[in-house]
Amino acid sequence: MPLLRTFIAAASALFALALPAAAVEVKAAVLRIDRTLPLPISRLDIPPGDLGFAGAELATEDNQTTGRFIGMEFSLETRAVAPEAAGDALDALKAEGIGLIVVLGDGPTTLALADRAGPEVLILNAGARDEALREEDCRANMLHVAPSRQMTTDAVVQFLIWKKWARLLLIHGSHPEDAALADAYRASAKKFGAKIVEERLFEDTGGARRTDTGHVLVQRQIPVFTQDTEDHDVVVAADESDVFAAYLPFHTWTPRPVVGSAGLIPVTWMPALEAWGATQFQRRFENLTGRGMREEDYQVWLALRVVGEAVTRTGSADPAAIRDYALSEAFELAAFKGQKVTFRPWNGQLRQPIMLTDRHVMVSVSPQDGYLHPVSPLDTLGRDRPETACTAFGG
Secondary structure, three states: OHHHHHHHHHHHHHHHHHOOOOOEEEEEEEEEEOOOOOOOOOHHHOOOOOOOHHHHHHHHHHHHHHHHHHOEEEEEEEEEEOHHHHHHHHHHHHHOOOOEEEEEOOHHHHHHHHHHHOOOOEEEEOOOOOHHHHOOOOOOOEEEOOOOHHHHHHHHHHHHHHOOOOEEEEEEEOOHHHHHHHHHHHHHHHHHOOEEEEEEEEOOOOOOOOOOOHHHHHHHHHHHHOOOOOOOOEEEEEOOOOOOHHHOOOOOOOOOOEEEOOOEEEEOOOOOOOOOOHHHHHHHHHHHHOOOOOHHHHHHHHHHHHHHHHHHHHOOOOHHHHHHHHOOOOOOEOOOOOOOEEEOOOOOEEEOOEEEEOOOOEEEEEOOOOOOOOOOHHHHOOOOHHHOOOOOOOO
16 A cells, blocks of 8 residues: 555656646737728628637637647637727737737728837737838837738739730729739839739729619729720739729720739638648638638738747747747748748748639639749748848848
């Protein structure tokens, strides 16, 4: 009996040593900024109420699967607020001791939140694509999981050059975000040797974009609007405001493919993707939510998986340690996109492939074959290190 008691005591001691002394809580939040916008052209594009939050829930489950083995407990808070309430919501999250905040919002609001958060908070931008956030307005406490506009336009133009469709008719909307997207397409055309043979401005005159007789009006208006253009291979639509682009396919005067904001579109994720082991991932999300995964869901999921991977590798929940590891050469993350994703250390942008889709199948994925780079082919999408205006990360 004494020998048995000694054995039991020794086994208990070894078992205790094998367990973490106390779980370390990793507190993260998703702050979604809901602007009042017109209804989308198609009712299929109406955003679900859990947009982004569903991706966060799945990511937290994934993080917790690994976390329980290393003594890390992942918790999640979600907030959906109007732009004018975003600052107060951020302050409340900070007061709860949350230093890892995923922001799903527009560019100006995301930048204001990064400035308000301070260096003790890490902001993960999962929504804003503004180039300035990665360049002259970059912030050391902000990493970008959402791609920049030019990453997406580079992805499109690379494909067009591969197809030898180099003559572009650029049609852009009248809103500021449409102008920014058009600027990105101009830069991409210059970068890869495409030629914009003509540009046309589609003015948003207001009114209902979705009516029972809308298709009758569009069928008459779009052909006239696109009549008498310079000879072109493809129509490029820059319509981030979702005013007109969806009506371009099959309605242009000259029969040409449409790319950009309609037709063939660049996305970070699509609910039909099955390649690279994505089928099981899609099913898990569908079982959780009863719907397909949208880009916003994927980008929030990816942002929180960045956190989970960094915590797992460093054993720390400190925002500064997570940021430093994410920017290091040691960081990489499987993302169901054919290759592991990493961050650009000069501006905090996540490198990632961009898929080109007609919303039903994946037509192609960029970077295209043949576009080489001394560091990574992914750096052919978006501004490269020598071009950066960001100084917060050391240039």
